[in-house]
Amino acid sequence: MARRLVEHAPLGEWPRNEEVGTLTLAYDDRHRRRVRLTSDQGAELLLDLPRAVALEEDDGLRCELGGWYRVVAAAEPVLEVAGRDSAHLARLAWHLGNRHTPTEIRADALRVRQDHVLEAMLNGLGGSTRRLVVSFSPERGAYHHHDHG
Structure with a gap:
């Protein structure tokens, strides 16, 4: 079962010490609300935000079960x-x-x-x-x- 990413925070507004992985995404894939993703470490994830967000380099996405994934621009x-x-x-x-x-x-x-x-x-x-x-x-x-x- 995929882990849900339920919160977005820009660089500087999320705890980098809680980073558990990274998501490398192309420009077209960085404006989303809900989509299945695979982290750079191989974890199956479901981006499930309340509204579409334009993700930027080093933004964070909080996992419902704890930890944050950092966005990397491909x-x-x-x-x-x-x-x-x-x-x-x-x-x-x-x-x-x-x-x-x-x-x-x-x-x-x-x-x-x-x-x-x-x-x-x-x-x-x-x-x-x-x-x-x-x-x-x-x-x-x-x-x-x-x-x-």
Whole structure:
């Protein structure tokens, strides 16, 4: 029988000394309310929260029987794009936003899921792209309510 994960807490608001395991999840799998999962240690789990939560790296999920599981953002294929300067990078970000593309905003680059059409567009706009396999945590958007509590 699967153990139930019944409470979510953001980084810093759950007791790290009570961590019993980790859950490595891709971006698309980190916005859930109820789903069967397998921990990185092989435990069968049932995420069973009162409402859907956008899980972030190092958030905690409390097990009904005690202990906490830490969320780990999985490495995924992404495209990182840099601009000539901050104004150029902002223009590239505008074009991605205009296409409603989930985008991770970093100090000197943007990250999106690997996509050959977006890669061609960004290169055509003068961006410098490179393919990586890293954790992906795009902005959630102004209309996406993210309640960690």
